[in-house]
Every structure is written in structure tokens, then in C-alpha cells.
Amino acid sequence: MSQIVQTPSFTIALAGNPNAGKTTLFNLLTGLKQKVANYPGVTVERKEGPWRLRTGEANLIDLPGLYSLDATSLDEQIAREIITGELPSVPRPDAIVAVVDATNLERNLYLVTQLFEFGVPVVVALTMIDVFEKQQHEIDVEMFSALLKVPVVAVNAKSHRGIDELAEQVASVIGTVPEVPYEITANTDDDGSHAKIFARYNFISNAVQESTWHSDQKSHRVSDKIDRVLTHRFFGLVILVAILLVVFQTIFSWASLPMDLLEKGFGAFGDLVKAELPPGILADLIADGIIAGVGGVVVFLPQILLLFLFISLLEDSGYMSRAAFLLDKLMSRVGLHGKAFLPLISSFACAIPGIMATRTIESRRDRFATILIAPFMSCSARLPVYTLMIGAFFGGQYVFGFISIGALLMLIMYAIGIIAAIATAFVLKRTVLKAPPPPFLMELPPYRLPNLRTVFQNMLTRAWLFLKRAGTVILAISIILWALMYFPRAGSPPHEGGVTPASGDGVVLSSNQPLPESEQLKHSYAGMLGHTIEPVIEPLGFDWKIGVALIASFAAREVLVSTLSIIYNVGKDENEESETLIAAVRDAKDDNGKLTWTPLTALTLMVFFVLAMQCMSTLAVVRRETNSWIWPIFMLVYMTGFAYVAAFLTYQGGKLLGFG
Amino acid sequence: MKKTNAPAGIQLSLTELPIGQDARVTAVVGNSGITRRLMEMGVVPGVDVRVIKAAPFGDPIEVRLRGYSLAMRRTEADAIEVTI
Numbered sequence: 001m002s003q004i005v006q007t008p009s010f011t012i013a014l015a016g017n018p019n020a021g022k023t024t025l026f027n028l029l030t031g032l033k034q035k036v037a038n039y040p041g042v043t044v045e046r047k048e049g050p051w052r053l054r055t056g057e058a059n060l061i062d063l064p065g066l067y068s069l070d071a072t073s074l075d076e077q078i079a080r081e082i083i084t085g086e087l088p089s090v091p092r093p094d095a096i097v098a099v100v101d102a103t104n105l106e107r108n109l110y111l112v113t114q115l116f117e118f119g120v121p122v123v124v125a126l127t128m129i130d131v132f133e134k135q136q137h138e139i140d141v142e143m144f145s146a147l148l149k150v151p152v153v154a155v156n157a158k159s160h161r162g163i164d165e166l167a168e169q170v171a172s173v174i175g176t177v178p179e180v181p182y183e184i185t186a187n188t189d190d191d192g193s194h195a196k197i198f199a200r201y202n203f204i205s206n207a208v209q210e211s212t213w214h215s216d217q218k219s220h221r222v223s224d225k226i227d228r229v230l231t232h233r234f235f236g237l238v239i240l241v242a243i244l245l246v247v248f249q250t251i252f253s254w255a256s257l258p259m260d261l262l263e264k265g266f267g268a269f270g271d272l273v274k275a276e277l278p279p280g281i282l283a284d285l286i287a288d289g290i291i292a293g294v295g296g297v298v299v300f301l302p303q304i305l306l307l308f309l310f311i312s313l314l315e316d317s318g319y320m321s322r323a324a325f326l327l328d329k330l331m332s333r334v335g336l337h338g339k340a341f342l343p344l345i346s347s348f349a350c351a352i353p354g355i356m357a358t359r360t361i362e363s364r365r366d367r368f369a370t371i372l373i374a375p376f377m378s379c380s381a382r383l384p385v386y387t388l389m390i391g392a393f394f395g396g397q398y399v400f401g402f403i404s405i406g407a408l409l410m411l412i413m414y415a416i417g418i419i420a421a422i423a424t425a426f427v428l429k430r431t432v433l434k435a436p437p438p439p440f441l442m443e444l445p446p447y448r449l450p451n452l453r454t455v456f457q458n459m460l461t462r463a464w465l466f467l468k469r470a471g472t473v474i475l476a477i478s479i480i481l482w483a484l485m486y487f488p489r490a491g492s493p494p495h496e497g498g499v500t501p502a503s504g505d506g507v508v509l510s511s512n513q514p515l516p517e518s519e520q521l522k523h524s525y526a527g528m529l530g531h532t533i534e535p536v537i538e539p540l541g542f543d544w545k546i547g548v549a550l551i552a553s554f555a556a557r558e559v560l561v562s563t564l565s566i567i568y569n570v571g572k573d574e575n576e577e578s579e580t581l582i583a584a585v586r587d588a589k590d591d592n593g594k595l596t597w598t599p600l601t602a603l604t605l606m607v608f609f610v611l612a613m614q615c616m617s618t619l620a621v622v623r624r625e626t627n628s629w630i631w632p633i634f635m636l637v638y639m640t641g642f643a644y645v646a647a648f649l650t651y652q653g654g655k656l657l658g659f660g
Numbered sequence: 661m662k663k664t665n666a667p668a669g670i671q672l673s674l675t676e677l678p679i680g681q682d683a684r685v686t687a688v689v690g691n692s693g694i695t696r697r698l699m700e701m702g703v704v705p706g707v708d709v710r711v712i713k714a715a716p717f718g719d720p721i722e723v724r725l726r727g728y729s730l731a732m733r734r735t736e737a738d739a740i741e742v743t744i
Contacts, residue, residue: 329717444729
């Protein structure tokens with residue numbers, strides 16, 4: 001497998017406004033060989049890929065979408081540092097390809113005029129030229145190029161028009177010193193920099209006027225017609241709700257089949273490993289620790305793929321900013337940005353993509369507030385827990401004869417999460433994350449048919465990032481948890497002064513006899529922890545066995561179900577819909593022979609699961625997205641504290657009212 | 661606020677501009693990050709603007725300028741002075 005690794009001889013940066021067609025061009029130029037990572041220490045995404053030029057291979061860096069380089073946002077700051085060569089990990093670009101949307105020339109050119117001032121040669125790639133010409137506008141590319149004093153190439157990603165010429169022009173400008181085509185007055189104060197903005201726009205207006213002709217001012221006609229419906233005062237909101245319903249219905253129904261298959265696949269794989277490897281610690285580690293742990297998270301991949309498919313489609317078509325426009329007033333009442341609605345909605349599937357989607361929110365405080373409340377949305381990992389509890393204690397019961405209690409409880413669980421999120425946002429925005437109302441300036445791009453290649457590539461990138469995390473953080477946590485439940489081996493002599501669990505059932509442990517899994521669990525470190533926390537969870541109506549399941553579920557919520565089935569010794573089938581598990585939960589008795597579970601205990605557990613922070617992967621993502629350990633720890637503490645108090649009130653209140 | 665079209669030449673803030681009425685920006689008041697951002701987005705004195713519509717709850721508003729649409733809250737629009 002010897003491969004000659006070619007070090008790229010040039011670095012080229014790709015810069016442009018959001019919605020200018022930058023990503024589409026980047027995908028076309030680099031193909032599938034792109035790499036996505038983060039810039040060190042910050043959450044700005046770093047995308048790069050190889051681009052073959054006449055003079056050698058270049059490394060093409062996709063800068064974040066920008067309106068300006070004046071460093072008011074993190075994206076702008078990073079882009080500026082890359083262009084000036086201040087970012088240590090990236091060599092200073094040899095040339096910049098500035099992506100300019102022909103249908104929105106003036107504002108797109110503002111960034112280009114700023115680029116001129118950095119002394120790096122620039123080539124303008126003019127996109128959307130087909131749309132521009134269809135709108136009966138004309139542009140004299142040569143004249144335009146002469147006025148800007150840089151090469152201008154009209155490109156089209158679909159027909160590949162101008163792609164070779166772009167590479168040619170980039171190769172030819174490398175090493176040249178660009179000219180600033182207008183005069184900048186020397187300024188130092190802030191007022192002067194406004195004058196700079198003014199000078200740039202003056203130049204732009206003149207250049208655009210001289211090189212374009214408009215036979216008709218109907219550039220927004222189609223979009224305006226669509227908008228008359230989609231942002232209508234009443235129908236706009238109705239359509240928004242309908243779109244969300246369709247998206248979530250689809251995510252849940254389409255994803256269920258591949259999720260089942262993945263679950264079965266991992267199960268079979270685990271069995272295979274157990275059958276093939278000699279029985280012992282290695283087989284147990286691989287099958288019960290690694291395959292079961294990682295598999296439990298990877299089953300969510302279909303949902304994540306579908307969610308990001310829809311997010312990309314909505315974003316690429318231009319609808320997403322309309323949704324933010326429609327909802328901003330509502331969101332701003334609790335102190336959030338209109339753009340926060342999507343991450344929050346996504347969190348109903350899984351908080352991880354939701355938190356990843358907060359990147360579109362520019363204000364740091366708004367973004368953190370959104371991240372901190374996102375996990376209150378009932379994600380799909382809570383569903384198995386709700387399903388088990390409802391199935392065991394509320395199945396087949398109706399109020400008023402036709403409303404199923406199960407469905408009602410499910411709805412209440414979702415509502416509790418939403419109310420908790422709103423209340424938390426309200427408090428956070430007035431305390432820890434207090435800030436003046438953030439500016440809301442958002443482009444409403446014209447509606448476009450999404451570019452499928454971009455959509456799929458985006459979807460695959462997200463999926464890959466998710467899998468990579470499953471392979472690292474989640475793998476490590478799975479192994480730790482498995483070890484906690486596996487050691488010390490029951491039957492092996494206890495360590496000196498070792499804790500003997502207060503099991504009180506007086507089972508004589510023989511060292512050679514294999515023990516049932518439930519016995520092993522009881523005597524494991526996890527079992528000891530369960531006993532240790534019993535006094536704390538006792539006021540919630542939970543015994544130590546539920547405690548063990550709770551501890552395990554802090555890795556991932558759905559682990560509760562599989563842990564309970566181990567504890568209650570339910571065969572090998574850990575399927576949450578298994579009648580046997582439901583029966584086992586119903587019949588479970590505590591050490592005194594009393595029934596462990598009552599409907600009230602089940603309800604309390606559900607309330608706890610709505611509010612508690614029991615997802616290591618989410619904490620790991622929050623750590624990465626906020627670049628600090630403070631926020632994930634804060635999140636773990638306040639959410640779990642909140643959950644404890646709410647569960648306490650539910651249980652004790654329920655007992656006072658005579659339930660349980 | 662004003663139901664009828666304001667007379668020509670009058671100075672008003674963008675929030676007071678009736679929907680659908682063309683106007684020209686005369687000043688962007690203030691010296692904050694928001695002012696600067698507005699100007700970078702092309703809202704500089706001399707540019708023609710028009711309010712296209714308001715969102716369902718009255719805020720934010722959609723403003724057309726330089727051939728594109730920009731959504732802003734009324735607090736931002738307050739800083740933009742226009743003349744008809």
C-alpha cells in the first residue's frame with residue numbers, strides 16, 4: 001500500500017458571503033477528498049481539500065461564510081487570521097477565490113473590496129450567472145474585471161462552465177501583488193472606518209452600474225410570490241408547523257426500519273463474537289462492552305442522517321431563514337434568537353445534532369443559552385424509557401373512554417421538557433448569560449432548488465462526525481461502564497477491606513460456578529454504587545436496583561432499559577418492547593419482598609428522565625462546542641438537580657394525594 | 661403609525677416607513693456594532709430601501725435594498741433614518 005503523499009505546493013482560500021454558492025463550488029473543486037475539522041480551540045469549522053492547478057496541487061481552504069472581515073464575529077476573526085497568515089496552523093494563502101453571487105452583486109462585492117486590502121491576489125468567481133441572465137440582466141464580465149482590476153470568471157457548478165478557466169486564472173495570479181481599485185482614506189478612529197465602508201460601497205455602486213444592464217427589475221418576483229404564502233401572517237405559521245410535522249413524522253417512521261436492522265445487526269455481531277472467541281473477559285469486553293455500547297449509539301445514525309437531510313434541504317432552499325423570520329418575535333420573548341428554533345426542534349430527535357446546529361447563531365450568549373436548554377427537549381433516546389414505563393404501568397388505559405393515558409403521558413413528558421427549557425432560558429438570559437437584546441440582521445436569500453450534491457455531502461459529513469465520536473468518546477465510556485458492572489468478579493475473593501454489598505440475601509458465592517448476570521451486577525462496582533446512592537434516591541421511591549440502572553443511564557438514557565433487563569435477569573432479549581421485561585418490571589420485588597414499582601414510581605422515573613442530564617455524548621459535544629468544561633459540568637449539575645427536585649415533588653406529592 | 665403615505669422630503673425612521681413605500685437612507689444613527697454591521701450589509705446613506713413586510717407578530721421586518729432582502733428587528737430599523 002505504498003502511496004506517494006504529495007504535499008500541496010499552494011494554499012488557496014475560498015471566501016464569500018453565505019448563500020453565494022460557495023459550498024457548491026468547493027465541493028465541485030475538491031470532490032470527495034475534503035476534510036472537515038475544527039480550528040484549534042474554537043468551534044469554527046475548518047474545511048479543506050485538494051485542488052489541482054496547472055502549476056501543481058493546491059490546498060483549497062473553505063473559509064466560513066462571511067459578510068465582512070471586520071472581526072465582529074468568531075467566523076470573521078478566524079477568516080481574517082487565515083488571510084493575514086496569523087493562524088499558526090494554516091499557511092498564508094497564495095491567492096483567494098472570492099465567490100460572488102451575480103444576483104446580489106453589490107453586497108457580495110463588499111467582502112471582495114475588503115479582500116483587496118490584504119495584499120493577497122484575488123480571483124472573482126461569479127456564481128448564479130444563469131439565474132442572473134434568466135432575470136434578463138446582463139453583465140459585461142470583461143468590463144467588470146477591468147474595473148475591479150482582478151480576473152473575473154463566470155462559473156456554473158451544474159454545467160462545469162468556467163471551472164478550468166478559474167484554475168488557470170488562479171495559477172496565473174499567484175505571486176502577483178493586487179491593486180486596490182479605489183482610494184481608502186487613512187483613518188484611525190471608528191468614525192473613519194464607517195467612512196471606509198462608505199468608500200467601498202461608493203466604488204461598488206459605480207462598478208456595478210458601469211458593467212451591468214437591467215432590462216427589468218424583477219429579480220425577486222418569484223421569491224416574492226412564494227414569500228407571500230410562506231411568510232404570510234397566518235398561513236406562514238400554519239405551513240411552518242405542517243413542515244415540521246412532516247419532517248418529524250418522516251424521521252421517526254423512516255428511521256425505524258434501519259434502526260431495527262442496526263440493532264439486530266449489532267446484537268448478532270455481539271453473539272457471533274461471543275461464540276467465536278474463547279469465553280472470558282476479552283469476549284465479554286468486546287461483546288458486552290464495546291459492541292453493545294457503541295452499537296447503542298450508532299443505532300441513532302439513521303435518524304441523524306434524515307434530520308440533517310431535512311436541515312440541509314430547508315437551509316439550501318432558503319426556507320430556514322424564513323422560519324427564523326416568522327418565529328423571531330416568539331423566541332425573543334424568552335430572550336432567544338429566531339435562529340434558535342431549529343436547534344431546539346432538532347433536539348427532539350437528538351440533542352447532539354441540535355447543539356451542533358447552534359453554530360448558525362452568531363451571538364455567543366444566545367448560542368450558549370440555546371445549547372444549555374436543548375437537552376430538555378425529549379430526544380429519541382428517552383422514548384424507550386417512556387415506552388417501557390407506559391407499557392408496564394399505563395398500557396391499555398383510557399380517560400374519557402378514548403384518550404389513551406399512554407399518549408397523554410407522552411405528551412405531558414414533552415410538555416414538561418419544553419416548559420423547563422423556556423423557564424431555564426428565561427432565567428439564564430437574566431442572570432449568567434445576561435446581555436442586551438442581540439442584533440437581528442439576517443439575509444432572506446431568494447428561494448432556490450437545493451443542490452443535491454451539497455445536501456448529500458453535508459449529510460455525510462455530519463454522519464461521519466457523529467460516527468467518529470461514537471468511535472472515541474462513547475467507546476471509552478462504554479468500556480468504563482462495562483468495567484464498573486463487570487468488576488470485581490463475583491466469586492473472586494474480595495479485596496482487603498473491600499465493600500461487601502448489603503445484599504442481605506445471603507447467597508453463598510462459589511468461585512467456580514458461573515453466576516447469573518443479575519448476581520454479578522449486584523456485586524459489581526456499579527451495584528455498590530447503587531447501594532451507596534440508595535439513601536439519596538429513596539425519597540424518589542427508587543431502590544438500589546433502579547439506582548444501578550440510573551447510574552448506567554448517565555452514559556446514555558436508553559441504557560436504562562438494557563440495564564434493567566440485566567438486573568431483572570430477563571433472558572437475552574433486551575428489546576424494550578419485550579413482554580418479559582415489562583412483566584419483570586411489574587413483578588420486581590425489593591429486598592423485603594415488596595413490589596418495587598408502582599405507577600407512581602414509573603411516573604417519577606419518567607419525570608426524572610425528562611429533566612436529567614444523562615447523556616455523556618451530549619456533554620462531550622457541549623464541551624467541544626463551548627470549548628470549556630465549565631458549561632457541561634454546569635449543565636450536568638443544574639439539569640440533574642432540577643430533575644431530582646421535580647421527581648421528589650412528583651413522588652412525595654403523589655404519595656400525599658394517595659397514589660402509589 | 662402612519663396609514664397614508666408620508667409627504668415627500670420628510671425625515672423619518674425606517675420603522676415609521678409605510679410598507680411598500682420607497683425611501684432613501686440619509687443616516688445610520690449611532691456608533692455601535694449594530695450600526696457598523698448595518699452599514700457593512702449595505703445600509704449606507706444614499707441607498708434606496710423599501711419595507712417589504714412585517715413578520716406575523718409585527719417584528720422583525722423585511723427590508724429590500726441593493727437587490728436583496730434583509731430582515732431586521734424594529735430596534736435596528738429605528739437607527740436608520742430615511743427620506744421619501
